[in-house]
Amino acid sequence: MSGARTRQLVYLSHLVIQIGSWAFRIGILIGLLQSGMSAAGLGVAVIFAPIMFGSLFLSPVVDRSDPITAMMIVNATRICALLCIFYTEGIDSFLSYASIAILSLVQPVYLSAEVSFFRRITSEDDMISVLRNIANIDWITYLLGMFAGAMLSDKLHLPGVLALNVSAVWLSLMMLFAIKRYSRRTRSALEPPASESILDLVPLYPAFFAIFLLNLGAGIINVYPAIRATAGGVLDKGVLLTIVMINGVLALLGSLAAKPIFNWLGALPTIAGAAVLLAACLAVMSLDAGLPVVIASSSVMLGLGQIFAAAAHTHMVSSVAPDRAARLSGLFQCCTYSGVAGNGIVFSLLGDRLPFGMIVLICAASAFLAFAAATFAVVRSRHSQVSCLHEQ
Template sequence: MYLSYLMIGIGGWALRIGILIGLFQSSMSAAGLGVALIFAPTMLGSLFLSPLVDRGNSLTIMMIVSVIRICALLFIFCSIDIDSISTYASIAALSLVQPAYLSAQVCFFRHITPEGSMISVLRNITNIDWLTYLLGIFGGTMLGGQLLLPGVLMLNIAAAFLSLIVLFTIKQHSRKSLDTIGTLPSGTILDLKPLYPALFAVFLLNLGAGIINVYPAIRATTGGELDRRVLLTIIMTNGAFALLGALSVKPIFEWLGALPTLAGAAALMAASLVAMSLDAGLSLVVASSSAMLGLGQVFAVSAHTHMVSSVAPDRASRLSGLFQCCTCGGVAGNGILFSILGDELSFRLIVLMCAGSAFLAFGIVTFAIARSIQSQISHTIER
């Protein structure tokens, strides 16, 4: 299963780089539309497709998504003009089904993994995400202008096809033990109401942390000129620390527990964002942004684990979809706010506002801890 996700991840990053380079060579507006179609449909998929996973067999759904990926990629490959309706529709389809694949994967592991071991599963998934991110960024930087879109598409098609074979093999060997997955009735989104505060904290934290998407480029620009070496240094160090954060989350989670881990990570992320607002040299830029991103993985994996483990297996996909939606919604909200306020406010003030959003997330988690302690005291008195 992890091998399948690794292949999809490598192909996915190669596709993002190749598609954006191809669209950029066409026009700036085409590139902008491509970015929107890569990320925007993810929220729709999280809200409307992920809940459907709970009603079906998760392995079958992952296989269906793999087939859709192959078809969409073939449409792009066969398109004469990269800047065409068929290409944009294919990109949107790829983005739309991505949350369903991840939710099905989480649902599959939730059914076969003991509740206390979900932290290891989600940590491994996050490790694969960041490993493929580093490989994609490094590969894209090394290949540069030699990165041809047809080759990238063929790599992605091959990755999706190999992933499909792996999933089919798993299903054939595990048919009897997996027959019950997806047979339980699912509830509604209202059943997850106790987790709404945690989901809102995820949104707020990503609303602040989303500044990382523009931060490296802005800090690497001096006098209107982008220093590509500085940019690569920041991005690669950020990615390495994100991977380290994902690797370290399990011992921290098991030592402190879910809510204290979330509160501590949110508070330290807010402090890191305050440091990121300071224009005090490359060392502070790299250290503060890398710390923020590493702590972000600790928060994300811990939050996802806490919420998925709090619901029955037949609710895991719905919950995972909401988690992805809040994550993508926060990042998208940061991008929208930056586009609106970028010319009106100083960059330092904008980053401080991001720190404030992270601090609000810390406040929500702290309040949840206080309520939990109060509830435990009440139960003790009643006994």
């Protein structure tokens, strides 16, 4: 099997599994929202918090193994966890929550393995293209998965969503098995290079803070569409689907724009610029100004988020040797999802105490602090470059 064919199969495997994952996520969130806003906020935290631990403690293991094998193990674990949910009495049962936690725990390992796979066969300059392609797949499948999840939740309920996800994971596993079995050239190419000296991560600390703070604010998007689509305590699924679909289209456009903007401005200026514009969008989202404003502000916010994420992920992964790519991808995901989980916790605590617009304004302030951290990184980077020139 050729290298190009292997790359295509890995991308296709990611596409298939993401369709099932998005459908599953919307099915779970719809069920939680029926229990109230506080339950929804807590549910978001439960869904996203384990990702932080998986990205921090499990992702580095991929650097010492074959990435394709790691992805296969993750998919097998996913199938077992999803099958357990079939035998639960309700979405709020202990076994169901435990299974969801396992799914979240292994999620970052799969992406870290993908990034490790591509980093070992891709130059630093081309990593923005790889991560842009992955983001494109994520948002194409977001559109397909959200639509399928909403339809199945309404017609077949949660078992239908589970069946879709299990089928997607199984198909992805078969693709990875084909790569593992027949692609000897690829397996040889994936042998990790010798480790270099210990990396000093201090220069990346501002990026870590910026990623966390931005997602602490932007994480409100997990409940924002449903809340804006609810009137008089009744969720309008048609309005919800309209919001999330247009959100997905703008997010896809943002991921498409990430590469040219990254190449034009560079990593750190792109991160800083996207953060300040995203903060402005969150400020507009705090206004209860009607459906057009809700759709426009949240959609542009998501598009800017994709530009920020692609630039930040590329900056972090390209700063290390190929045999450390999974670890840095795990750190990126840890910063991202710890921010999202923190947003869920904050919303759970404040959702019944403060007006929703005030909560979104707090989120905008967090995103602006991310801009400040990114700006500090830009200034320090340029100061370092000037110092190097003077030394020469």
